[in-house]
Amino acid sequence: MHGSAPLSRIFGIPLRIHWSAPVLILFLGFGLARQTLPAWVPGRSATVYGLAGLVGALLLTLSLLLHETAHAVTARRAGIRVDDMTVFALGGVTRMGRPPSPRLQFAVAGIGPLTSLVLGGLATAAGLGTLHTLHWTMPAAVLLWTGWTNLLLGVFNLLPAAPLDGGRILQAVVWWRARDRERAERVAGRAGQAAGLLLSAAGWVGFLYGNGAGIWLLLIGLFMWSSALAEVRRATLVAALRGTRIGQVMTSPVATGPDWLTLDRFLVEPAARTHHPVVPVVDFAGRPSGLVNLRRLATVPPARRAEVRVRELATPLSGCVVAAPDDDLVDVLDHATAQPPILVLDDGRLVGIVTAEDLTRIARTRLPTTTRGA
Numbered sequence: 156m157h158g159s160a161p162l163s164r165i166f167g168i169p170l171r172i173h174w175s176a177p178v179l180i181l182f183l184g185f186g187l188a189r190q191t192l193p194a195w196v197p198g199r200s201a202t203v204y205g206l207a208g209l210v211g212a213l214l215l216t217l218s219l220l221l222h223e224t225a226h227a228v229t230a231r232r233a234g235i236r237v238d239d240m241t242v243f244a245l246g247g248v249t250r251m252g253r254p255p256s257p258r259l260q261f262a263v264a265g266i267g268p269l270t271s272l273v274l275g276g277l278a279t280a281a282g283l284g285t286l287h288t289l290h291w292t293m294p295a296a297v298l299l300w301t302g303w304t305n306l307l308l309g310v311f312n313l314l315p316a317a318p319l320d321g322g323r324i325l326q327a328v329v330w331w332r333a334r335d336r337e338r339a340e341r342v343a344g345r346a347g348q349a350a351g352l353l354l355s356a357a358g359w360v361g362f363l364y365g366n367g368a369g370i371w372l373l374l375i376g377l378f379m380w381s382s383a384l385a386e387v388r389r390a391t392l393v394a395a396l397r398g399t400r401i402g403q404v405m406t407s408p409v410a411t412g413p414d415w416l417t418l419d420r421f422l423v424e425p426a427a428r429t430h431h432p433v434v435p436v437v438d439f440a441g442r443p444s445g446l447v448n449l450r451r452l453a454t455v456p457p458a459r460r461a462e463v464r465v466r467e468l469a470t471p472l473s474g475c476v477v478a479a480p481d482d483d484l485v486d487v488l489d490h491a492t493a494q495p496p497i498l499v500l501d502d503g504r505l506v507g508i509v510t511a512e513d514l515t516r517i518a519r520t521r522l523p524t525t526t527r528g529a
Contacts, residue, residue, distance in 0.1 A: 175244030183212035195296045211297045223247035225270040257331035264323030271309035278302030316350035317343040318382040340390035347383025351376045395518040402480030405499045405507030418460035443505040445469035
């Protein structure tokens, strides 16, 4: 996710924090301190409310992290590739490979809401125990709020609409019944689009009537709608590409450039010979060594271009998507740890490249006219 930075690792899985996550903490903390806690536990100082609100916001953020960790750990134990987890203002997201079966899809999706519901139950029980046994009203209020919010989060995530976990569960069920993965993804995606629009409308109406939380609901709805739309488009694309070999869509021959050139020479010579925004680079022996983005090279100040060599700014081959001409295109995309382009190698030699434009071109030739116009 753009705008996120690495924070640490949990069970070996990279954890990233989006810039909007601190905004979430401040927003929740402020709302707790100014509205919820004074109504539940009146008569305390502003400092007490502020500290309690901050603790509540941090507890909820920790709950979101545990929710995503449950997804990631379950996926990894099932043998599914997990790239990283990111916490952001609207929740969390775990980047992972696609589960190979409906059963695993169901398990990975269902563990998140289950974790939230369990956390909600534990926090609620702890809050009631603190209130009735120790009579600590402020800690009890924070725990009860955390429990109620987790229960709400768990129930909300069970809505049968992608990209929510309930949408993934719906996808698993349709996939199992219809034996058609892409159809299941489209069904869940369409449900997500409808739910996103309804949430956005409800949030906008609430905001117009003076409910400040409506803007939050509006943002969640728009995020759901855009994510679901992307999933529908991806499922449609994958269905069109099913059964295609890499060699059928690759561009060949490929314009390459020496990775030892300085930027000023590279931008004048190899970069001028290609219409792609990326250029594969090769070492002294002619072996592919990586991929360079021309837009990134262009951001280097002209005064420094004679000092910097291309290999310093190139993505190394280990970080690129690599395939053979006979590989199945959809399988490569499913297991890729990065987005296209795909470098096509045959016996260590670069023989072609598959860009996002290549994928779109071949998909358009295979999609029905009505689908292309949608």
